[in-house]
Amino acid sequence: MAEATLNTSDPTAAAVEVEMRKKSFWRVFVERNKAGAFGIFLLTVILLLTFIGPFFVHGENRTNVSLIYGGPSWAHPLGFDHSGRDIWYQIVHGGRSVILVAFLAALMATAIGVILGSLAAMIGGKFDVAMLTISDVVLTVPTIILLAVLAAFVRLNSPVQLALILGATGWPVLLLAIRSQVLSLKEREYVEAARMLDLGMPRILFREVLPNMASYILINFVFNMRGAVYGQVALYFLGLVSLSGVNWGIMIQEAFRRGAVFLPASMMGLVAPIFMIVMLMWSLILVARSLEDVFNPRLREP
Amino acid sequence: MNEPLMSLQNLTRTFDTRGGRIVAVDNVSFDLHKGDILCLVGESGSGKTTVARMAGGMLKPSLGKVLFEGRDINAMGKDDFKSYRQAVQIIHQDPYASLNPVQTIGEIIRAPLLHHKLVKGRREATQRVAELLELVDLSPAENYIGKYPHQLSGGQRQRVSIARAMTLNPRMIIADEAVSMVDVSTRVSLLNTMLKLSNELGVTFMFITHDLSVVKYFGWEGRVGVMYVGKLVERGRTPNLIGRSLHPYTRALAAAIPEADPDLTRSKEKLQLRSLDIPNLNALPSGCVFHPRCPYWVEGLCDVKSPPLVDVGNGREVACHVVVRNIQEGGNGRDLAPTSEELRTSSAAD
Numbered sequence: 001m002a003e004a005t006l007n008t009s010d011p012t013a014a015a016v017e018v019e020m021r022k023k024s025f026w027r028v029f030v031e032r033n034k035a036g037a038f039g040i041f042l043l044t045v046i047l048l049l050t051f052i053g054p055f056f057v058h059g060e061n062r063t064n065v066s067l068i069y070g071g072p073s074w075a076h077p078l079g080f081d082h083s084g085r086d087i088w089y090q091i092v093h094g095g096r097s098v099i100l101v102a103f104l105a106a107l108m109a110t111a112i113g114v115i116l117g118s119l120a121a122m123i124g125g126k127f128d129v130a131m132l133t134i135s136d137v138v139l140t141v142p143t144i145i146l147l148a149v150l151a152a153f154v155r156l157n158s159p160v161q162l163a164l165i166l167g168a169t170g171w172p173v174l175l176l177a178i179r180s181q182v183l184s185l186k187e188r189e190y191v192e193a194a195r196m197l198d199l200g201m202p203r204i205l206f207r208e209v210l211p212n213m214a215s216y217i218l219i220n221f222v223f224n225m226r227g228a229v230y231g232q233v234a235l236y237f238l239g240l241v242s243l244s245g246v247n248w249g250i251m252i253q254e255a256f257r258r259g260a261v262f263l264p265a266s267m268m269g270l271v272a273p274i275f276m277i278v279m280l281m282w283s284l285i286l287v288a289r290s291l292e293d294v295f296n297p298r299l300r301e302p
Numbered sequence: 303m304n305e306p307l308m309s310l311q312n313l314t315r316t317f318d319t320r321g322g323r324i325v326a327v328d329n330v331s332f333d334l335h336k337g338d339i340l341c342l343v344g345e346s347g348s349g350k351t352t353v354a355r356m357a358g359g360m361l362k363p364s365l366g367k368v369l370f371e372g373r374d375i376n377a378m379g380k381d382d383f384k385s386y387r388q389a390v391q392i393i394h395q396d397p398y399a400s401l402n403p404v405q406t407i408g409e410i411i412r413a414p415l416l417h418h419k420l421v422k423g424r425r426e427a428t429q430r431v432a433e434l435l436e437l438v439d440l441s442p443a444e445n446y447i448g449k450y451p452h453q454l455s456g457g458q459r460q461r462v463s464i465a466r467a468m469t470l471n472p473r474m475i476i477a478d479e480a481v482s483m484v485d486v487s488t489r490v491s492l493l494n495t496m497l498k499l500s501n502e503l504g505v506t507f508m509f510i511t512h513d514l515s516v517v518k519y520f521g522w523e524g525r526v527g528v529m530y531v532g533k534l535v536e537r538g539r540t541p542n543l544i545g546r547s548l549h550p551y552t553r554a555l556a557a558a559i560p561e562a563d564p565d566l567t568r569s570k571e572k573l574q575l576r577s578l579d580i581p582n583l584n585a586l587p588s589g590c591v592f593h594p595r596c597p598y599w600v601e602g603l604c605d606v607k608s609p610p611l612v613d614v615g616n617g618r619e620v621a622c623h624v625v626v627r628n629i630q631e632g633g634n635g636r637d638l639a640p641t642s643e644e645l646r647t648s649s650a651a652d
Contacts, residue, residue, distance in 0.1 A: 012432030012443055189400040192360060193463070197414040197470060198387045207413065211404045 036290020042283035046276070050095030057092040061085050061246055069265040081251075081269040082258040091272050094246040099280070101163045101232055106224035108167030113174030114217055118205055120175070121182035131179070135172035143169045143231060148240055157242040162235070166228045174220050178213065185209045215292035222288035226281055233277065248273035305372055306333035307474060307506055308357065308390070312366035315352050321584040326352045328532040329366070334474070334506055339524030341509045341517040341540070343555065347580055349532040350510045351395075354478045357508060358392040359383075388418070391467035395479035397459035401451035407462050408447040411435070414469040434465040439495050457488035461495065468499070474506040475499070481516060493520045515559045518544055528552045531581055531591045534611060538618040548620045548635045550596050573597065574640075590623065597640045598624045 064084035072079040078087035120131040147165060154161075185191065186209060194204045210217070235241045236249030243250050255269035315327040327349040334340050342350045355361040357368055359375050367374045370386045378386060394400040401410060411431045414420075421427045432443035438461040440446045451459055460480060467475055477496065481489045497520065499505045509520055517526055517540060526543045528536045528551065536549040547553040554573045561567045577595045581587055587594050593604040603623050611621045614629050629635045 012429055012436065189394045189396060190402040193392070193394065193400055193466065194413075195360070196358065196387070196390075196392050197417075197466070198384060199413060199417050203413070203417060207405075208402055212402070214404075 033290040033293050035286050036293065039283045039286025039290060042279060043287060046095070046280055046283060047099070049092060050099060053092040054096070057089055059086055059089045061089060061093070069263075072268075078272055079268050081255065082260075082266055087251075087268055087272055090246050090251055091248070091276060094248045094251060094273070095276060095280075097159045097245070098229060098232060098248050098277075101159045101166070102225045102228035104160070104163035105166035105170060105228035105231075106221050108163065109170030109224045109228075110174060110217065110221045112167070112171040113220070114178050114210070116171075117175040117178030118182045118210065121179045121186065122201065122205060128179075131175065135175045138169060139172040141169065144234060144238075147231075147235055148238070151240040155242060157244065162232065162241065163228075166231050170224050170227060174224070177220070178217070181213050181216065182209055185212055218291050219288045222284045225284060229277060229280065248276055306369075307336045307338075307371065308334045308508075309369040309372075310353070310357060310366070311369060313353065313356055313363045313368065314365040315349070315356060315361065316364045319584070324583040325532050325586070326583070327356070327363075330527075330529070330532075330534050331366075332527055332534070332537065334508060336473070336506055337500070337504045339500060339507045339509060339521045341511060341521040341524060341526045342529055343511060343514055343517055343526060344529035345512055345580060347531065347583060348529040350512075350529050351478055353529070354392065354476045354508065354510050358390055358476050359387060360392070388470045389473045391470070391472040391475050393460070393463050393467050393475060393477045393480045396483055397456045397463060398451075398483075400463050401459055403451055406448050406450055407431075407435070407454070410451075410462065411466050411469060414466070418470060420469070431465075434468055435462075437468065437499075438462075438465045439491070440465070455485075455488075457484045457492055460484055460492055464495065464499070472505065474508065476508045476510070478510045479512070480509075482511065482513065489516070490519065496520065514544060514555050518559065528555070531583065531586065533591060533621065534619075535592065535622070536618075536620045537611070538616075542616065542618060546634075546636065548614070548618065548625045549592075549622050550598055550625075550638075551592050553636075590621075592622075596624075598638045600624060 062085065064080075067080045067084035068082060070076070070080035070084065076086045076088055078091065081087055081090070116131055120128045143166070146169065150165065182205075186204075191204060191208050194208050199208075233249040233252060236243065236247065236253045237256070239253065243253065251269060251273040255266060255273075258266060258269075260266040260270040309331075310333075311331050313327055313330045314325065316323050316325050330349070330353055332340065342353060344350045352361065356363050359368070362376055368376065370390070373382065375383065375386050401407075405413075408428060408431055411434055412424075412427045415427050415430055421430050428447070431447060435441070435443040435446055440458060440461050446454070446458070446462070451462070454462065460483075463480075464475075475496075480496070481492050484492055493516065496507065496509075500507055507524075509517075511517060521540045524540055525538065526536075526540050527534050528543070528549065530551050536543065536547070536552045543552065544556050544559070547556045550573065554575055557573050574597055575595045576597060579595075581591060581594065587605070589603075589605040589607050590596070590599070590609050593599040596604065599605070600623065607623065609621045609623045609626070611619045612626045613619050614626065614635065620626065620635070624638060625635045628638060
């Protein structure tokens with residue numbers, strides 16, 4: 001019967017059509033923001049290289065004394081490192097765990113921060129006080145030192161373990177920020193209107209309050225990811241985690257330990273992983289900044 | 303018309319502030335029957351918004367009860383409260399703060415329809431949204447449905463607020479200064495839209511405003527309650543109350559209504575108040591709270607004893623010692639002798 005109401009004389013039919021033809025999220029994104037589109041492009045390239053690349057770049061990560069500091073060639077475009085291993089192979093294979101660990105850690109920290117922060121603000125009372133106390137305690141523990149101490153007791157060799165530790169220490173600042181934002185947003189009149197309309201606590205939180213902080217949460221997610229990447233590299237650099245496998249952090253650690261800063265021939269082993277990390281950060285920041293535009297309806301005009 | 307739809311009984315609300323306890327609303331009672339229009343008038347700080355929030359269930363009274371269909375809303379079971387919550391809606395004052403900036407008009411109005419399963423599916427919901435927009439004279443609806451609040455004017459936003467309040471087919475709307483932040487040019491058409499809801503759909507209105515000229519337009523068929531620092535000082539049918547105000551405060555307000563006719567303006571009663579300042583809520587005057595501003599106050603009576611709301615016949619009630627005494631002595635309650643020496647000092651001060 002829906003079709004019957006859709007004749008042209010019905011004034012509401014046109015409205016229905018307009019509403020059904022809304023622009024998709026991604027189209028708006030690319031149209032509005034060139035820098036953001038470039039950020040997405042760069043991020044896609046890095047993700048393709050590190051996640052799909054390993055299926056195409058074959059070879060072995062084996063020490064070869066005859067190829068130590070060997071120069072670049074078509075088959076090995078970045079040359080060889082201090083123990084004769086292919087640098088290009090290590091770049092392609094060594095990003096996956098860095099990105100995954102950073103993503104998992106940031107996801108965990110953001111989830112904890114957003115959920116507990118908004119609940120603390122909405123529920124209040126003793127729960128709020130408990131959350132504040134816990135985040136204050138966690139905030140005072142320096143991550144790197146905690147990891148150094150942990151490394152003395154546990155063998156930190158699985159990426160998931162690393163992500164859990166980085167995530168479990170990264171949330172307090174976000175929790176405090178989200179809590180204070182929700183405290184102010186929940187007093188807004190449109191939230192009161194939603195309460196008058198009996199829309200229920202979950203809907204009020206997820207549809208009325210949190211979308212107004214979406215860009216803030218996303219930017220924090222990216223900052224958390226950045227922190228997790230730097231945290232990991234720092235751990236590898238200090239040698240606090242096991243140096244087995246292929247990893248950008250391990251590459252930097254080994255190249256530095258071998259004196260890459262002083263040897264022009266070995267420079268590529270240090271520069272290549274740093275370049276990749278810088279590109280990753282840059283793309284994340286571009287994406288985060290332009291996502292803010294997408295979430296701000298004032299900038300979403302046709 | 304025997305049982306009122308909503309009945310406020312001896313509502314009192316106090317707030318504890320740094321400066322001590324203040325009484326925002328003091329012993330306010332009135333009934334609203336189905337289809338009534340009741341206007342509450344008063345200046346800032348008179349407690350009218352607090353009354354609205356208590357009637358809307360957003361704030362619990364310190365003392366007294368809000369009865370909805372005879373039952374106390376703050377003692378209701380969950381299901382009863384739910385049906386009350388859906389039957390009474392508030393329209394807020396600020397059309398810029400009352401709409402979520404990240405949702406389109408369509409999303410804002412569709413949400414309650416879908417949440418309470420009043421429609422089936424997105425297409426039917428959108429159909430209903432368009433009908434509601436047409437109801438509040440946002441026509442053609444397709445020009446508004448996909449827009450964000452910041453793309454609309456204040457008056458249009460306020461219409462969206464009304465449409466949203468109408469989604470659950472409420473029986474009563476509490477309009478808290480709903481037109482005071484809207485341009486004067488669009489105010490009348492907004493009032494007409496609300497009058498249409500009252501006349502055609504029988505929605506009961508509690509209309510809160512500081513502007514008696516708005517009351518004159520919107521609430522002519524209904525009743526008015528005048529509030530002054532938390533107390534009801536006068537109550538009656540709108541034409542009576544505005545045309546022949548009794549309480550000195552109401553008379554001052556009525557005298558301030560602008561008239562289009564300059565002759566009328568010149569011949570209008572002017573009431574000289576002794577002071578223009580609203581009393582500090584932290585240190586209310588003794589006796590009648592209005593006596594420091596009242597031109598007719600009687601020393602030893604008004605500054606000592608707080609006047610009760612007295613029925614003076616013809617559906618009028620007034621809380622003023624002087625007026626009530628005048629009427630009891632056979633006067634009309636308006637031919638009062640100003641406390642002359644006081645007036646002289648006040649005009650000398652001017």
